[in-house]
Amino acid sequence: MKRILSLSIIGLFVGLSQHLSAQQIPLYSNYFFTPYIYNPAQSGTSGSTELSAMYRRQWEGVQGAPQTAAIALNGNIGSDNVGYSVYGFNDEAGIIQTYGFYGAYAYHVQLSENNFLSFGLAGGFMNSGLNQAAINASSTGDPVLSGDFSGRGLFDINTGINLRLGNFQIGAAVPQLLGSPVRFVNQPDLEATYQTFRHYMFNTQYDFEIVPDRTTLSPMVMIRAAENVPVMVDAGAMLDLKNLFFVGAMYRSNYAVTGNLGFHINDQLTVGYAYDFSTNQYSANLGSTQEIMLTWRFGSNSSVERLENEVKRMRQMDRRRSDDMEQTIEDKMEEIKDELRREYEEAKRKIEEEGQSFEDAAEDSRRDRERRQREQQQQQQRDRADKPSSTDSNLDAAGASKVQAGSKGYYVTAGVFGSEANANRKAKSLRDKGIDAGVFLDSSNNMYYVFLFKFDTYQQAQDARASNAGGRYDGGLWIKVVD
Numbered sequence: 477m478k479r480i481l482s483l484s485i486i487g488l489f490v491g492l493s494q495h496l497s498a499q500q501i502p503l504y505s506n507y508f509f510t511p512y513i514y515n516p517a518q519s520g521t522s523g524s525t526e527l528s529a530m531y532r533r534q535w536e537g538v539q540g541a542p543q544t545a546a547i548a549l550n551g552n553i554g555s556d557n558v559g560y561s562v563y564g565f566n567d568e569a570g571i572i573q574t575y576g577f578y579g580a581y582a583y584h585v586q587l588s589e590n591n592f593l594s595f596g597l598a599g600g601f602m603n604s605g606l607n608q609a610a611i612n613a614s615s616t617g618d619p620v621l622s623g624d625f626s627g628r629g630l631f632d633i634n635t636g637i638n639l640r641l642g643n644f645q646i647g648a649a650v651p652q653l654l655g656s657p658v659r660f661v662n663q664p665d666l667e668a669t670y671q672t673f674r675h676y677m678f679n680t681q682y683d684f685e686i687v688p689d690r691t692t693l694s695p696m697v698m699i700r701a702a703e704n705v706p707v708m709v710d711a712g713a714m715l716d717l718k719n720l721f722f723v724g725a726m727y728r729s730n731y732a733v734t735g736n737l738g739f740h741i742n743d744q745l746t747v748g749y750a751y752d753f754s755t756n757q758y759s760a761n762l763g764s765t766q767e768i769m770l771t772w773r774f775g776s777n778s779s780v781e782r783l784e785n786e787v788k789r790m791r792q793m794d795r796r797r798s799d800d801m802e803q804t805i806e807d808k809m810e811e812i813k814d815e816l817r818r819e820y821e822e823a824k825r826k827i828e829e830e831g832q833s834f835e836d837a838a839e840d841s842r843r844d845r846e847r848r849q850r851e852q853q854q855q856q857q858r859d860r861a862d863k864p865s866s867t868d869s870n871l872d873a874a875g876a877s878k879v880q881a882g883s884k885g886y887y888v889t890a891g892v893f894g895s896e897a898n899a900n901r902k903a904k905s906l907r908d909k910g911i912d913a914g915v916f917l918d919s920s921n922n923m924y925y926v927f928l929f930k931f932d933t934y935q936q937a938q939d940a941r942a943s944n945a946g947g948r949y950d951g952g953l954w955i956k957v958v959d
Contacts, residue, residue, distance in 0.1 A: 500574075500702075501651055501675055502544040502567045504530060505734045505750035506769040508696070508714050508724065512550050512561040514677055515636035515649035516580035516596030520559015525551030525774040534752075536763035540570040551774075557584050561598075576602035578634065590642045596649075598634040602672075630656045630672070643683040651675045676701045692716045706730060722748070730756055732765065746771040791920055798923045801892045852950070870936075871929060871946050876903075876914030879930040886937035887916075887956040888945065891926035899924035911948055918958065925956055 504513070510528050512519040528548045535541035546565040553560055559582040566575040578600030585593045636649030655674045681696040698710040712726030714736065724736035732755055738748030752765035872878070879885070890906065890913065893899040899915045903926050906913035917924055928945050931937040934955065940946070941953045 500672060502532075502546065502565055503534075503542075504532060504544070504546070505726070505752060505767045506530060506736065506738075506748050507698075508694070508736070509746070509748065509769065509771060510548055510550070511679070512559075512580060512582075512596075513546070513548060513563055514651065514698075515638060515647050515679065516561065516598040516634055517582050517594040517636040517638040517647060517649070518559075519550055519561035519580045519582035519596055520552040520556075520584070521582075521594070521638075521640075522550060525549075526771055527774070528769060528771045530767060530769045532765070532767040534765040535754075536766065538763055541763070542567070542569040544568075557586070558582070559584065559594075559596075563598075563600075571606050572604065573606070574602065574604040576600055576632065578632070580634070590640075592640045594638040594640070594647075596634075596636045596638070598636075600632055600634075601629055602632045603629040604672075630654075632656070632672070643685065644681070646680040647678070649677045649679075651677065673702045673705075690718055692718070728752075732756075738769070744773045746773075795921045795923070798892045798894075798921060802894060805891060871940060872912075874929040874931050874936070874940070875912040876927055876929065877912050879914075881914045881927075881930075882916035882918075882958065883930070884958055885930045885932055886934050887925065887927040887958065888929040888931075888937050888940045888953055889925050889927045889956045890949065890951060890953055892956075893924045893926070894922075896924050899926050902926045906949075911945070918956075927956065928953070 501514075504510070507514060510530070512521075526549075528550070530546045531544070533541070533543045544565060544567045546563065548561060548563040550559070550561040552558060561580040561582075562578070563580070564575075564577045567573070578598045580596055580598035582594055582596040585595075587593055631654070633653040634649065634651045635653055636647060638645060638647035652672045652674055655672050657671045678699040679696065681694055684693040684695075685691075686693055693713060693715050695713040696711075700708040700710075707729075708731065709729045710726050712724060712734070714722060714724035716722040717740075719740060721739045722736065723738075726734040726736070728734060732752040734750055734752050736748065736750045738746060740746050746769075748769035748771070750767040750769075752767075754765065891899065891902045893902065896915070896917070903913040903915050906926070906928075911928065913926055913928055915924055915926055928949065929937070929940050931940070934957075937955045941955060944950065945953065
């Protein structure tokens with residue numbers, strides 16, 4: 477009778493373990509920070525090498541309740557295109573004990589600047605057995621309990637894929653791909669086996685950048701499915717203030733509502749806590765479920781972030797300088813208009829004083845301006861004639877029509893515009909005056925630059941600018957550097 481009872485107890489626990497196959501894969505509440513545990517394709521996507529440790533205890537106060545401990549290392553190999561993760565866990569549920577070790581490899585294909593398609597493959601060893609010390613029987617001398625309960629190890633494979641399009645990502649994974657059986661008890665008259673099931677997991681997430689590089693709100697959904705097991709859906713969101721703390725909530729169908737809270741102690745250390753509020757029909761009889769997480773990052777991303785912020789700041793300054801230059805040009809045009817109006821008023825005054833006709837005065841003023849322009853051009857030609865021919869030759873070789881516009885170098889620039897049409901008009905007006913001029917677009921700030929020369933060194937460009945383009949240009953010039 478005792479033997480039959482012992483066999484029944486063992487069979488009951490083994491049967492439960494098969495029907496509760498959703499628990500074959502350890503359940504976590506902080507997987508937002510360790511997604512590579514479920515999907516190997518997300519290995520190496522965090523941007524740093526990090527070590528995470530987690531401990532989870534379900535249904536506090538219930539004898540034999542599940543508890544899980546895990547440790548994982550995640551990072552990149554050589555470049556951002558290749559990621560890896562190493563993961564080990566120990567999971568106990570009643571008399572069933574499972575432990576495993578996995579290594580994962582991921583390759584990230586860059587489709588465009590912010591879009592990636594990732595593939596992951598993980599292989600490892602998993603052992604499931606019966607914990608004989610946890611079996612409560614009326615007779616410890618029962619021969620059934622004297623058998624080999626250590627279980628058998630098996631090789632396991634996990635695979636996954638993940639697509640990131642900017643701030644949106646969607647992925648799928650298949651843990652326990654092989655679905656191998658494990659025989660718990662090595663006795664001729666007792667058949668107690670544990671069947672691993674192939675699981676299917678789908679995840680999607682979108683990161684709303686509330687404050688760029690500082691505060692992110694991430695709604696997410698994860699769907700779990702396995703043979704003969706109801707589909708389980710997780711839906712929730714995580715608010716992460718990357719320099720301070722994170723807080724989140726998750727609804728898990730037919731199981732619980734989870735609350736997450738954690739603190740980023742510094743650039744290296746993050747501490748997380750999760751509490752599950754059970755929602756199933758047995759919730760009144762189950763104790764609390766809690767989980768803690770520690771993550772340590774080797775090296776800080778602060779230097780990278782500072783560099784990125786400095787680049788952004790320089791681009792903003794360049795854009796502001798371009799805007800200021802365009803405003804300066806507009807102000808200069810207004811000054812010219814004011815000067816013409818003053819000349820007009822002066823001519824009108826002379827007409828009234830001297831009795832001249834207005835048309836004659838305007839014609840005199842026009843002729844006077846033309847005379848001054850001719851004298852100025854003649855003086856410029858004399859100045860150019862006095863300069864060494866080698867200087868003119870160097871300037872001609874670096875002229876706008878002789879170089880590749882927009883290529884790397886130092887540009888002697890005469891104008892900058894937000895409109896391509898305005899830039900082309902400025903360049904044409906210079907060419908009409910016999911000054912070689914071209915236009916190029918700086919893709920970093922989307923501004924159009926009108927330039928006269930392009931040199932390989934800053935000193936050459938400075939000499940050309942200081943000489944007013946060899947005396948050919950009487951306006952303001954400056955140097956634009958294109959890296």
